[in-house]
Amino acid sequence: MRLSDFVRETGVAIRPYQARAIKAWLEAGRRGVIVMPTGAGKTYVALPVIYAYYKAGASVLVATPTIALAKQWAERLRRIGINPGEAYTGRRQLGLVTVAVYNTMVSMGLRASLVVIDEAHHARADTALGRYVAGLDAHVMGLTATPERGMVLRVVFSLGFAELRDYVSGLRITPVPVRDYHTLARLREVERRISALKSYLEDADERTRREYERELQRLYALRRIIASDSEVKKAKVVELVNALVREHPGERIIVWTESTRVADELHERIPGSVVVHSGVPPSERARALEAFREGAARVLIAVRVLDEGIDVPEAGIGVLAGTGVVERRLVQRTGRLLRRAHLKQGAQVYFVYIEGSHEERALAVLRRATRDILLL
Secondary structure: OOHHHHHHHHOOOOOHHHHHHHHHHHHOOOEEEEEOOOOOOOHHHHHHHHHHHHHOOOOEEEEEOOHHHHHHHHHHHHHOOOOOEEEOOOOOEOOOEEEEEHHHHHHHOOOOOEEEEEOHHHOEOOOHHHHHHHOOOOEEEEEEOOOOOOEOOOEEEEOOHHHHOOOOOOEEEEEEEEOOHHHHHHHHHHHHHHHHHHHHHOOOOHHHHHHHHHHHHHHHHHHHHHHHOOHHHHHHHHHHHHHHHHHOOOOOEEEEOOOHHHHHHHHHHOOOEEEEOOOOOHHHHHHHHHHHHHOOOOEEEEOOOOOOOOOOOOOOEEEEOOOOOOHHHHHHHHHOOOOOOOOOOOEEEEEEEEOOOHHHHHHHHHHHHOHHHEOO
C-alpha cells in the first residue's frame, strides 16, 4: 500500500518527516526505533504501517507501558477504521490488530507479524520487556522521544527539534529562582550521600553495585521530593500561577511537580485547578482532563502520569515546579507545550528552582536539549 492510499482512505495527513521515518524503517529491514521529540507525532509514523498490515490481513500488536496509553492507541486505531482487540484490562479479546500493555504481552507470549513498541526506551537488554522484544521473530517498530543506552532495537531514524521549526511552536524558558537555605541544606546532605555512593561504585562487585544503584535511585527520588516540598517554592508557584491566570485569560497552564502530596496541596491553593496523578482514580483523571480540555479548568497540576505519551489538551504555558536532572523527563514535559505551531509568541516555560541546588543543573540540561527551538 502506498502512503497516498492511506491518506486518501483515512483522511489523516502525514508530514514529510514522518514519511521519511517510515522509509528509513522499511530500508532498515522493518526493525528498529524511530526517535522524535514529544509533540512531533510519532504515532502518525506507526499508523500508516499498521493500516497497511491490517489491509493485507497480517497481524499487528501494539504494546504500551500503561493502560491509559493502550486506551489512547485503541481510540486512534478506531478513527482510521480499525477496531482492535484488547489485552490491557481484565478482558482479553485478541484481534487481527491488538493493543496490549507490556506485562500482558510478555506474560501471554503475544506475537504478531508487526509489533509496535510505544515508549521503546523501556525495551533495554536488562529488562524482561527488552529480552522479550529481542527474541521476537517479527517486524518491530519502536517509538520514543528519549532513547536510552542498552535498548535492544537500534535507532534507524532520529529527528531533532531543529527540523520541527515549521511544525511546532518555539519555546521560551524563564528561570524563576527562589532562595530557601533550609531546603538547600537538606539537598546538599543528599548530594553528599549521592557522591559517596558513586565513588564506592567504582570498586564494588556486581551484587554490591546493584544494591548501591538501588540506593542511588532512592536518593535521586528523595532529592526531587525535598526540592518539590520547599515551602518557599510552593508559595512562589502559587503566586506565579495565579498571576499567569490573570495575565493570560485565554490560555491553559500545566504545572509539574514531583510529589502527589505537593500536587494536592497546590490544587487546594490554586483556584479553578484540576490535578492528575497516580493516586487519582482513572475516572476522576478523565474528568479532570476533560475539564481542562473544555476550559472549565485552566490549570492542570500533574506529577508523572503525563510524562509518557498521554495526549493532553493544548496548553501554551508550563510551570516546572520540581524535577530531577534527567533530560528524558524534561524533554517529555516541555514537549507537551510544543504542538501549537500557530502560536507566534511560542510556548512559555517557567522553571521554578532552588538556587544552588541540582535544579540549576536541570535548567542547563533543558536549555541544551531545546536549544534549536529556543526563542529570545
